[in-house]
Amino acid sequence: MITATGALFICFNGILWREYLRFIQQKGRFIAALVRPLVWLFIFAAGFRSILGVSIIPPYETYVLYEEYITPGLIAMILLFSGMQNSLSMVYDREMGSMRILLASPMPRWFLLSSRLLSSAVISLFQVYLFLLIAWLWDVRPPLLGYILILPALLLSGLMLGAIGLFLSSVVRQLENFSGVMNFVIFPMFFTSSALYPLWRLKESSIVLYNIAYLNPFTQAVELIRFALYGELNSVALLSVIGTTVFFLTLSFWSYNPAKKTFLRIK
């Protein structure tokens, strides 16, 4: 006799296994997810190294090369694209019908949605660590301990970005509309953040832009990862990432609730 907890564990494993199968089948998706940040690291960072000088700011204890500065931002970029890819996959599953099999199963809906999110975050870890390995070969070498300490920060940030994507998947009804929404979300989030330049530089240009960037949850994810990579904890970023995750997860659970009529265009 399988206990309820055992059944939940089996269910989560099943969802993770399916995500893994889909991931290894979509080699193009994997390569694209890796090439994108590498282009930024190899080309953009090299080109802008001399223009965009970075002063000594926490968590760095000395001057760092621009490549090193943008590495946490590029890690967060991988998670951002992965989260959006997951939500695209949810919309695709809804269009193709396999979402109904998930939602009509005898597991709590919040658990099913959370499992999808967590599975996606776990799968994106492979991409992040492969990126970190290549970055290491490119002479971006944070402390070794950072590679372990970054893990919870990656999972949390992955969950937060996935939760935003999950909410979007519940309000976007058609696959065709989703690419537009992704561009509308991904690029503003990425460029108004501390991924490419420190916030104090933005403050020099525009206080309004600085405030927007500071409030941007993606900035907080980048900073959480940046600090964790250097063995430090950024409490503000941690609380912000947790708060944003809870907020969007709650909204998503609400949207996917069968009693609500927001997610009811299941064919």
Place this chain on the structure above:
Amino acid sequence: MINTERNRPQTETTYALDITDVCHHYGNIKALADIDLKIQNGEFMILLGPNGAGKTTLFSLITRLHQQSSGEVHINGFNLSKNPQRALAQLGVVFQQRSLDLDLTVEQNLKYSATLYGLSHKQRQHALDLELERVKMQPYKDACVRSLSGGQARRVEIARALMSNPKLLILDEATIGLDVSSRELLLRHVRSLCQQGKLAVLWTTHLIDEVEAEDSVTILKKGRIISRGKAYELAASRDLEKIRKAIEVLVT
């Protein structure tokens, strides 16, 4: 979650499906009104209605994709609103739209689905072999779903729906898009499942020629049940010898 007898409400008669006074609205549009429907264990029931009658809406209420505006749905004695996990564990579903993952193999699809019901590795393997054998799809176990014909994919969906050993199987227009011989094969298979054990079946269709004289038939029209009974009784009540003609009169 595998079927269990624990916590089952003790009622005088436990129906495989018991729908009481169900209404459903989409905004101001009333999709279903005053639906009462009961299916006994081992019964094969056809829910017949023209396109737009509300069959798929009723189907999505039974699978809890939507929640009814009012009324109650019990599956094998479990209240779907109050105890959805237990209720849905009693249910096997074949949706109108194909719902297999096209890029996975037959085996991967079935095993994935079985994990959603909490079946252990051993239970999954046993159910997989048993159900694929029953629908004669064992040779296609390693085939990618994309390479299957419509009829084969439907059989795989039926095998998937039965893996958790449900008490009630519901199929929404399962024969749509299939040729005549595939339709007959599928219908015959589902009828035989019903005759073999205590599986109850709700077969939703708009195709009158899928009805046989002994079938329990419920006719849905404009969101309301307008008639029900054995097919031959419906024909008699209309004073028509041909069942097909009688039902045509009722449906149109």
